[in-house]
Amino acid sequence: MFRALDDRTRRLVLDELVARDGQTLFEICTTLVTRHGVSSTRQAISQHLAVLEDAGLVVTERRGRTKIHHFDGAPLATIAARWPTSREDTP
Amino acid sequence: MFRALDDRTRRLVLDELVARDGQTLFEICTTLVTRHGVSSTRQAISQHLAVLEDAGLVVTERRGRTKIHHFDGAPLATIAARWPTSREDTP
DNA sequence: TTCACAGGCAAGTGGTCGCTTGCCCTTGAG
């Protein structure tokens, strides 16, 4: 999961899915190109989505011949559970 | 900072600093070897600490000829600020 | 002052990552 976050494009994909949940692959491609300055092939985005998916940050849902992508922030909780995020350890 | 988290050894270093704050380089090396199964050179750990330091996750403090390392979880807050960690977005 | 200790700098190397290219499979529309 930490590897999934270590990429600017993947973080932008997460941003986009948080902004508009339930997008398809092509929608993500176009919004990434237009809104953010990302110019990548469809395959690149597809591989990024695969990494995000098996990191648990993105859950997919087949809908006919399209594939809907949803954001899931649950894995991020392991970060806050592992290290103290702020000054709350020994006050 | 995301790159700093994308490494098992660096995450273990953070664990060690959370467990016992204010260790030197050699202390971190020995505790990493004894407590966790890490076998790395001193140079490797030094480079890891450098990455963690300029990610802001570790702050150093020169004390004579030794260097004390402190953990700082403040940069982790940017993660929770950027994406919803749990189901709190649109309830 | 002298010397051992804690740490830093720099180059080289094997491995992994991100991206591209090319081809294929499944599904819904006509």
Place this chain on the structure above:
DNA sequence: CTCAAGGGCAAGCGACCACTTGCCTGTGAA
């Protein structure tokens, strides 16, 4: 049925990363 749309699989390539090796710089103790 026919065929184009949405997406997946796999190989190849360039670039970055983690680690090692070797040498060097300050600093405190004897």
